[in-house]
Amino acid sequence: GQNIDQPTEMTATEGAIVQINCTYQTSGFNGLFWYQQHAGEAPTFLSYNVLDGLEEKGRFSSFLSRSKGYSYLLLKELQMKDSASYLCAGADSNYQLIWGAGTKLIIKP
Amino acid sequence: ETGVTQTPRHLVMGMTNKKSLKCEQHLGHNAMYWYKQSAKKPLELMFVYNFKEQTENNSVPSRFSPECPNSSHLFLHLHTLQPEDSALYLCASSQDYGLAGGTGELFFGEGSRLTVL
Numbered sequence: 001g002q003n004i005d006q007p008t009e010m011t012a013t014e015g016a017i018v019q020i021n022c023t024y025q026t027s028g029f030n031g032l033f034w035y036q037q038h039a040g041e042a043p044t045f046l047s048y049n050v051l052d053g054l055e056e057k058g059r060f061s062s063f064l065s066r067s068k069g070y071s072y073l074l075l076k077e078l079q080m081k082d083s084a085s086y087l088c089a090g091a092d093s094n095y096q097l098i099w100g101a102g103t104k105l106i107i108k109p
Numbered sequence: 110e111t112g113v114t115q116t117p118r119h120l121v122m123g124m125t126n127k128k129s130l131k132c133e134q135h136l137g138h139n140a141m142y143w144y145k146q147s148a149k150k151p152l153e154l155m156f157v158y159n160f161k162e163q164t165e166n167n168s169v170p171s172r173f174s175p176e177c178p179n180s181s182h183l184f185l186h187l188h189t190l191q192p193e194d195s196a197l198y199l200c201a202s203s204q205d206y207g208l209a210g211g212t213g214e215l216f217f218g219e220g221s222r223l224t225v226l
Contacts, residue, residue, distance in 0.1 A: 004151065031213075042113070042199070042217035087152070095207030097215075099151035
């Protein structure tokens with residue numbers, strides 16, 4: 001079956017670094033997405049990886065290892081506004097997105 | 110207006126009511142989606158429309174009925190719902206269905222919070 005696993009909740013301190021992991025099992029693979037969703041708001045696109053390696057975009061970076069079925073989202077210099085849920089989604093051979101349940105990130109001062 | 114707009118933002122209905130959710134996208138996209146989001150569960154894809162044609166219907170009960178009159182508007186008609194249908198219903202759009210022509214980034218509306226009594 002197809003599955004995405006990510007931690008339910010994480011806590012980190014303002015100014016620190018946090019890594020949110022995601023493991024995936026999909027029928028075929030056409031890339032891995034990360035979305036951010038603040039409480040009561042729409043999910044917004046953060047990143048897309050289809051090749052192995054790290055992609056950096058400001059304070060946020062996303063990593064993919066296709067051989068391990070593994071990705072992570074790295075958030076640096078955490079700010080209070082980074083408190084949100086982070087959704088991992090893998091695209092299968094039919095380009096259907098398989099979603100994880102999301103990781104709620106709590107930032108403490 | 111820009112982006113994806115959903116109305117109403119909140120809806121409370123009884124099990125015998127009939128109501129509709131509306132979604133409008135101002136991005137010129139060709140594909141539109143309905144997702145169901147329940148607490149601590151993955152997003153569930155309900156319906157996909159590509160160029161106004163329904164391409165996916167993921168075993169959704171018939172009490173949910175989608176309508177796509179044009180590529181900018183999407184409706185979800187609701188009737189005789191059950192309490193377990195209470196959830197956040199998210200509309201999304203993308204340039205094309207799947208990853209054709211781009212990264213397949215989805216643009217979401219803020220959702221319609223539905224409570225079925």
